[in-house]
Amino acid sequence: MKPALKFIFAALVVGGFATVPSWGSAVLVQFGINALILATLAQSWNIIGGYTGYPSFGNSVFYGLGGYGVAIALVQYQLPSAVGLILGVVLAVLFAFLLGLPVLRLRGHYFAIATLGLTEVMTAIVSNLDIAGRNVGLILPLAKGDTLFLELSLALLVVTTLAVAWISRSRFGFGLIAIRENEVAAAVMGVNTTLYKILAFALCAVFSALAGGIHAYWITYLDPGSAFDVSLNVRMIIMAVFGGPGTIFGPALGAFALAAISEILASKITSLASIFFGVVIVVAIIFMPRGVADLAQNFRRFGWRYFQENIKAHRV
Amino acid sequence: MSDPLLKVAGLSAGYGDMAVLRDIKLEIARGEIVALVGSNGAGKTTLLRALSRLIPSTGQINFTGRALDELTPDEVFALRLVQVPEGRQLFDQMSVEENLLMGGYRRPDSAAVAADLQRAYELFPRLKERRRQLAGSLSGGEQQMCAIARGLMAAPELLMVDEMSLGLAPVIVDLLLDTLVAIRKEGVTVLLVEQDVFSAFYVADRGYVMESGSIVRVGPAKELAEDPEVKRAYLGI
Numbered sequence: 001m002k003p004a005l006k007f008i009f010a011a012l013v014v015g016g017f018a019t020v021p022s023w024g025s026a027v028l029v030q031f032g033i034n035a036l037i038l039a040t041l042a043q044s045w046n047i048i049g050g051y052t053g054y055p056s057f058g059n060s061v062f063y064g065l066g067g068y069g070v071a072i073a074l075v076q077y078q079l080p081s082a083v084g085l086i087l088g089v090v091l092a093v094l095f096a097f098l099l100g101l102p103v104l105r106l107r108g109h110y111f112a113i114a115t116l117g118l119t120e121v122m123t124a125i126v127s128n129l130d131i132a133g134r135n136v137g138l139i140l141p142l143a144k145g146d147t148l149f150l151e152l153s154l155a156l157l158v159v160t161t162l163a164v165a166w167i168s169r170s171r172f173g174f175g176l177i178a179i180r181e182n183e184v185a186a187a188v189m190g191v192n193t194t195l196y197k198i199l200a201f202a203l204c205a206v207f208s209a210l211a212g213g214i215h216a217y218w219i220t221y222l223d224p225g226s227a228f229d230v231s232l233n234v235r236m237i238i239m240a241v242f243g244g245p246g247t248i249f250g251p252a253l254g255a256f257a258l259a260a261i262s263e264i265l266a267s268k269i270t271s272l273a274s275i276f277f278g279v280v281i282v283v284a285i286i287f288m289p290r291g292v293a294d295l296a297q298n299f300r301r302f303g304w305r306y307f308q309e310n311i312k313a314h315r316v
Numbered sequence: 317m318s319d320p321l322l323k324v325a326g327l328s329a330g331y332g333d334m335a336v337l338r339d340i341k342l343e344i345a346r347g348e349i350v351a352l353v354g355s356n357g358a359g360k361t362t363l364l365r366a367l368s369r370l371i372p373s374t375g376q377i378n379f380t381g382r383a384l385d386e387l388t389p390d391e392v393f394a395l396r397l398v399q400v401p402e403g404r405q406l407f408d409q410m411s412v413e414e415n416l417l418m419g420g421y422r423r424p425d426s427a428a429v430a431a432d433l434q435r436a437y438e439l440f441p442r443l444k445e446r447r448r449q450l451a452g453s454l455s456g457g458e459q460q461m462c463a464i465a466r467g468l469m470a471a472p473e474l475l476m477v478d479e480m481s482l483g484l485a486p487v488i489v490d491l492l493l494d495t496l497v498a499i500r501k502e503g504v505t506v507l508l509v510e511q512d513v514f515s516a517f518y519v520a521d522r523g524y525v526m527e528s529g530s531i532v533r534v535g536p537a538k539e540l541a542e543d544p545e546v547k548r549a550y551l552g553i
Contacts, residue, residue, distance in 0.1 A: 171421070174418070174421060175421070178407060178418055178421070181407040181408065181409055181410055182405055182406070182407050182408065184401065184405050185401070185405035185406065185407055185418075186418075187370070187389055187390075188368070188389075188393075188399050188401050188405060189393070189418050189419060189421055189422075189466070189470070190389070190390045190393030190394060190421065190422045190470065191390060191421065192388065192389075192390040
């Protein structure tokens with residue numbers, strides 16, 4: 001597809017989502033909100049994981065901090081929710097700067113494991129904070145209907161995707177891609193790698209925290225286990241990678257597709273749903289390891305041979 | 317040599333507690349090709365890293381009259397002190413042209429970058445033929461061309477080329493050496509760091525010989541090439 005066509009298609013999808021409350025059931029609206037929030041998370045992971053090449057397992061920390069920002073502002077200080085969202089973003093960005101500095105010195109698996117640790121550490125810390133309701137959690141005041149949240153999360157996904165689109169064609173984005181491709185070469189070519197990586201991490205933090213804030217406000221309940229959930233982080237990575245990391249629309253596409261598949265499986269064959277979900281992922285990795293975005297681009301050219309080539313190229 | 321482009325004095329550097337370089341003194345005038353030679357482990361690459369500020373050091377480094385000690389690698393790069401790193405360090409999954417454009421990454425003037433791209437293709441016609449090809453799929457010689465061209469795209473005042481000849485056929489090395497001479501004609505000063513003493517002295521005006529972290533000989537390249545001490549140590553005759 002041509003880029004212009006892609007954007008028109010994306011605009012149609014956005015328009016479609018916006019009209020869901022007028023014709024869809026309550027269940028569909030709720031599914032929509034969840035899918036949009038997951039898509040936002042996958043998309044913001046795309047910045048650090050897809051473009052910069054740093055597979056972060058710590059993005060759910062940002063998500064959790066965003067949620068706690070809203071919860072603490074609403075419950076402990078009776079502040080408006082917008083202030084809570086800002087508080088969450090500030091917390092998450094601070095976290096990204098403070099911990100990004102040491103953690104982003106690691107690469108590959110080491111970086112993944114270190115960030116994985118961050119999630120566990122945050123659970124432990126927050127479980128012992130009175131202001132965050134310790135391990136009991138916080139109950140937020142009930143908010144207005146689902147339509148508002150659908151619009152909020154839709155707007156957030158659009159903004160996040162626009163940010164990624166900007167990154168993909170900006171000098172900043174080229175710097176990130178250079179870091180992904182060869183960090184030594186990027187440094188030698190005058191890219192301030194430390195600064196760029198931290199900015200990318202912080203940008204992730206902004207969008208993930210907003211997603212977490214909206215989600216907490218919607219669900220009206222937050223505890224450390226659900227706020228700093230490692231499996232949520234795994235899900236956003238799978239969705240981004242399934243869709244196509246380092247592309248503009250891939251991660252959102254992957255999130256919608258996988259959210260729909262897992263929702264359908266969960267309602268049809270409850271007990272085996274997670275096994276089937278696993279099978280979908282394994283099959284996807286074998287046949288289309290570079291994601292849906294790459295499939296859409298090259299299937300026309302190669303036809304069914306596309307899958308064969310992938311198996312050969314990656315020796316599975 | 318009244319106003320050298322690069323002036324290094326009393327430079328010491330190392331990794332952690334281990335000192336590698338001791339009291340290095342080095343000067344490069346505008347428009348020179350200077351060869352820095354020495355055997356494995358003499359500290360040549362460490363010196364380049366210190367000059368690019370990739371590792372910390374003590375002592376003075378002056379480039380175009382500015383002290384580099386406090387600068388970060390990207391700031392040094394912005395002053396147009398550009399390194400062509402050992403092992404080429406290309407962006408393997410990007411095309412040749414994208415690699416070259418990454419060299420001009422910091423430059424705001426896109427017209428000048430486009431002009432330099434054409435210039436690079438004139439210098440290396442082979443790269444033009446292969447400009448859509450992935451850099452990782454090039455031959456060793458072509459990769460080295462790509463790395464040098466990428467360095468040139470940054471419009472360097474001083475181009476520091478590290479171990480250019482490593483693993484390349486002699487005929488390719490000769491071709492690359494000729495290119496360095498052509499580059500110098502356009503006003504780029506070159507610091508060539510080499511293990512291959514003979515080829516380095518062939519194109520250089522002056523040479524420095526390093527041995528276990530110190531400069532042990534300085535002089536015109538022709539004289540150094542004839543120096544019995546250098547011959548004995550590096551050529552084995």
